[in-house]
Amino acid sequence: MDAFLQRLKRLDAYPKVNEDFYKRTLSGGIVTLVAAVVMLLLFISETRSYFYSATETKLVVDTSRGERLRVNFDITFLSIPCTLLSVDTMDISGEQHQDIRHDIEKIRLDAHGNVIEARKVSIGGAKIERPLQKHGGRLDKGEQYCGTCYGAEESDEQCCNSCEEVREAYKKKGWALTNPDLIDQCAREDFVERVKTQQDEGCNVHGFLDVSKVAGNFHFAPGKGFYESNIDVPELSLLEGGFNITHKINKLSFGTEFPGVVNPLDGAQWTQPASDGTYQYFIKVVPTIYTDIRGHNIHSNQFSVTEHFRDGNVRPKPQPGVFFFYDFSPIKVIFTEESRSLLHYLTNLCAIVGGVFTVSGIIDSFIYHGQKALKKKMELGKYR
Template structure:
């Protein structure tokens, strides 16, 4: 989401997310529907149960945009609610979510974390990238999450940043957030990084040029007890681009200049020792 108001939701990108357990091990295989109650005759949009050879058309529970719209899964019901700007606060009352064991799946994932890596393109204006639980939906002047009603007290935003950069790596420059780790001492809260991004051009001794960026950072944490405005829990990166560009250029020092510098250093030391003899 950038300063122009443009939001990038559900876009194609090169971001990958892995589920990990509380010990950091990747959870690679998990069967869907474990523990979910089985309902042989799901509820139809018109209110009755699915009969033999009847085409299934599930209800969207008031969020339908058209008269013939169907919601045949829990995700489709949630998506219909998001399009309306509504929050799905009681998924246990939704027939599709009950059949798929949505609430049970969320509860079984308690204590898990995730590993996120990849890259994406953003506009060259100020904006923010954030990691927050649930999926976003929007109301006027507000951004909400459709999982906040389930277990808001148990969110933990402890995190470690292995690497964060804006563009290609520049030799000799270490990004200030690489390897940074923060462990959350209290339940819930918002961790914010304010980044000042400086466009940078690096040219090596052979003339190869890298157009990238470097940045400085300021950190801030706001706990749920201090937050009277109820901000979204998560990790937020607010970035702003500097109007100044930095240029690094490598070049050889001529051998005669090198000898001149050596002579100047030796001459300066000789003068110093002559004034202050042992």
């Protein structure tokens, strides 16, 4: 047994030196103190890296099909009233939606950007007691109301009982409703007077749009949108002096938010230098998948953007409004959160301790032997 223990003792890679043979120096103490501080800082840095997950990025070809795109927006127009502001979408597949109202909220603002409380506004326009019938007479008691479409009827049975229905009938015909104050339905609803009353107001519009995942655009234009020869042209004759499309984008994103996402248009503001014009944003949407440390996937998008303003004084005169033209990148970005293992963390700690200890020992040895050699040379020179 003693022989085995003696053999085992010979395997000791850490032979012990008697303390009587130790020689402590001032330089060694300084090197030891510096090494301890360095090890402490590296230990703190490594521990922080261990508790924070790292994100790896991978690029793949986007092969998804038939998906929808959610566009979240919150935009403030300082000089366009909510009554006139229209939200429209269209894409290259031919899908078009005009004057979208669902999932969108409009808030009236005064000239200083403050929210106007909801209240009934008394309009001083002329009142029409009895609506105008399709046959030309006024609505009598007990008679069913059927308003005229002013020549835009698609059939003899069609009725236009509201200003909006007249506008829709004109839209289908491709006609411009330039004088709504001459339309009986619009006059009864005081549409023109309501627009003129809100002429100095602004509007905050926020909500989301659900569009097809193909190239297209959505835009905010003054006037209810309608089409002439498949070109979107809103009614532009209701306000005098043109339209001021000065706006601030409080929020604009595509899809669900995920950690670390940067939306370049958040907080962007633009002030119109001229009376009329079109402001265009050209957006490249990059499909993105974010996988968190628990394995949950978030399907979203990032985007880059460039901007351009078309002055309204050129010919042909551009449609006033704010347009967002978007297209999709064929490359998909995949972010994956990953945490390091405990063994990897312990290995790095051992490397820190061993590496700093070894390097500090080399530095201390170099200083000690350098001082010793210098002292010896000085002594030899002294006795000569």
